[in-house]
Amino acid sequence: MKQWLTLALGISFLTAGLAQAATPLLGVAMAKYDDNFQTILRNGVQKHAAVLDADIFMEDGHDSAELQMRQFRNLVNSKVDAIVVAMVNAKSAPEMLRLASAAKIPLVFVNRNPAPDKWPTQTAFVGSDELESGTLQMEELARRANYKGNVVILVGDPNNKSSLMRTEDVEKVVAKYPNMKVVQKKVGNWERSQAAAIVIDWVKAGVDFSIIAANNDEMAIGAIMGLEKAGKNAKDYWVGGIDGTPDGLKLMADGKMAVSVFQDAIGQANGAVEVALRLARGESLDSPLIWVPFKLITPENRQEFE
Incomplete structure (x- = not known):
């Protein structure tokens, strides 16, 4: 069953506060800064992390799978509280899942679904179908x-x-x-x-x-x-x-x-931050897949999206 992201999810985080005593640190690995959609996604992650009182350390993969994997290893070695990644290439996903699981660091993929055969514990995907x-x-x-x-x-x-x-x-x-x-x-x-x-x-x-x-x-x-x-x-x-x-x-x-x-980049960004913080607190998810719905845009309704 699909789990749909709602505004209530975000509100619950704002009212409940963080269970951890220290400010959580999220490692964020973006595929490419110089891209319109990725820029909206990245800015959304930064803003929502600030709203939820989380610190972030963000990396630009420059559309290089090799560079992003090095950055990912650095985030794991830095023992961040959770990692959010917008993959350059899905072929990197198995190694990312292995490294995060071995280090017991929650891992949330955003926007680009690695679609593993089985989702390990403390992992999730936030994006659109x-x-x-x-x-x-x-x-x-x-x-x-x-x-x-x-x-x-x-x-x-x-x-x-x-x-x-x-x-x-x-x-x-x-x-x-x-x-x-x-x-x-x-x-x-x-x-x-x-x-x-x-x-x-x-x-x-x-x-x-x-x-x-x-x-x-x-x-x-x-x-x-x-x-x-x-x-x-x-x-x-x-x-x-x-x-x-x-x-x-x-x-x-x-x-x-x-x-x-x-494709709701802000919805995906907010969901990824919220899910990462939930996993960092040791909470469980009903499903590892959190879907943010697509919506058709035409000249007749475009002003709703501007």
Whole structure:
């Protein structure tokens, strides 16, 4: 059964206070500071830790799995009270789980789910169910396109389970409709610049498409930039992203992005801090999976998310 994060959870922490006498220290390993969504997540962790009177020591993985693993080992050796990690690469998860378990340090994964076969005690994941993200995105793109047209997909990091699941979601939705098909998909590694270059190449090669499903807003923004650099009017295409970032919402307000899916970075950040502190106090969880729901964003409701 899914455990859904609620505001009541946060309120309970504020009123109950911390059982530990000393101020708890959370080690936080972020995948990459220089990323819009990760920045919101990181700032959320910092702010909520301050609200709950917890100290944090934060590391920037610079999108390097090797560097992040060194940083993680340092956090374990420093004997922090709990660790929160937004992984660079899910392949690092087994070693992270092993090290944290051996040191008896609670470990909370945030945003990127390692999905182990079995969750060790004192470990958890706080994030959103990727089965929802690409499905919400593509169903709305299909509806707006009147269930017809060629689709291209901009894929995130191929080593990241989220990008694989979002791509599969899109493909499954497209397969439902006989007048739609996926004609191209290419890895853009979540990056705006890479997505722009890919779309320019597609246009120059004469690829026939009218719908762009990007695994995140950054690549959707890059797709729009690529269309315009290639001499196309972005408003003639149906472009969808995921994350609901401020930059994406600005382009939606301009009529250039048709769809995004809100991934609640603040909700994930707050949940990760709260769960880490619960585990640090020796509390048990009903489930190691704490889900923060995705929400569809369209031009009609975008102001709710700004």
